[in-house]
Amino acid sequence: MRAFVFPGQGAQTIGMGKALADAYPAAKAVFEEVNESLGEDLSGLIWGGDIEELTLTANAQPALMATSMAVMRALEAEGVTIEAASFVAGHSLGEYSALAAAGAITLADTARLLRARGLAMQDAVPVGVGAMAAILGLDLAAVKQVAAEAAQAEVCQAANDNDPAQVVVSGHKAAVERAVEIAKAKGAKRALLLPVSAPFHCSLMQPAADAMARALADVKITDPKVPVVANVLAQAEADGAQIRGLLEQQITGAVRWRESVMYMAAQGVTDVYEIGAGKALSGMVKRIDRGLTTTAVGTPESVVAVAAAMNK
Incomplete structure (x- = not known):
């Protein structure tokens, strides 16, 4: 097929x-x-x-x-x-x-x-308010935990579950930046902000x-x-x-x-x-x-x- x-x-x-x-x-x-x-x-x-x-x-x-x-x-x-x-x-x-x-x-x-x-x-979303970041080396469940921890009353969500080792988070810029640091601390191979103009696939x-x-x-x-x-x-x-x-x-x-x-x-x-x-x-x-x-x-x-x- x-x-x-x-x-x-x-x-x-x-x-x-x-x-x-x-x-x-x-x-x-x-x-x-x-x-x-x-x-x-x-x-x-x-x-x-x-x-x-x-x-x-x-x-x-x-x-x-x-x-x-x-x-x-x-x-x-x-x-x-x-x-x-x-x-x-x-x-x-x-x-x-x-x-x-x-x-x-x-x-x-x-x-x-x-x-x-x-x-x-x-x-x-006004330019600069939102962001997205790719988290490499953590699975979806782990990235959802990272996003929840990073949100802190802002929006931070798992947006793209691309493959077993790449999940993208999306939301408010500060929250996404926190997610990058939290993911690194939790053992992500890489965590980096993406060059996108808006925080797609989130609330x-x-x-x-x-x-x-x-x-x-x-x-x-x-x-x-x-x-x-x-x-x-x-x-x-x-x-x-x-x-x-x-x-x-x-x-x-x-x-x-x-x-x-x-x-x-x-x-x-x-x-x-x-x-x-x-x-x-x-x-x-x-x-x-x-x-x-x-x-x-x-x-x-x-x-x-x-x-x-x-x-x-």
Whole structure:
């Protein structure tokens, strides 16, 4: 069994998806449709802009989704459809890419939702008030204890359970800084603040969750062609009506990536394909379950190779 997984923020690079757009008209059409839906030349920024501007949350989110969808269109041109996967899943914003790939939300609506999501998440907390930190070498239970100890009447929560040795905390800056020191004292291999613009996936994001509830209310969400393993559930959901609420919860809820991968493996998944920019999820998947085979698909060459293997 196969799973297609879709990367989240941090995977963005200048030039991502350009070779695919040059090689596949259907991939180029993805970027053109995203440009049109947003009313701007996002592909120009992706392919020839400034990395700091691309990294802004409101740009990175639709840009990464567009790149993932360009890979999907290239795969389709080579005869591989989304139904080749038994499950799809995405890391944070990647869940929107997964839903678009599975046909639950149109490409144009997904781009507009992610622009709204990025702006809402950026605006939810003033710059400098919140922070996130990666804790390496402690498991989820230990990091939850660290966060609780560090909170001291502020917000500090486990936000991303990425793999057995990497959990990210999010919340008020001072609380997150305390968590870094407490984690080091408790034996973390490393604990470091992340270069992010807001404290994602914690209760400070409630204003963004409210904004997304309004944005999602205006969008048609249908049942996905392939079950989506939702971040907040760490299990599959195939009901479009339920997915709307899960996307709202995802803004303040933890990204349960480790459990999501374990769930897919328990259902019989053996091969995981990372669809889009970078290889970050492939590394996490291998650390979660070494028995899983991972393949990053983000270039024309990788598309051709994967299609040849699947079409045998």
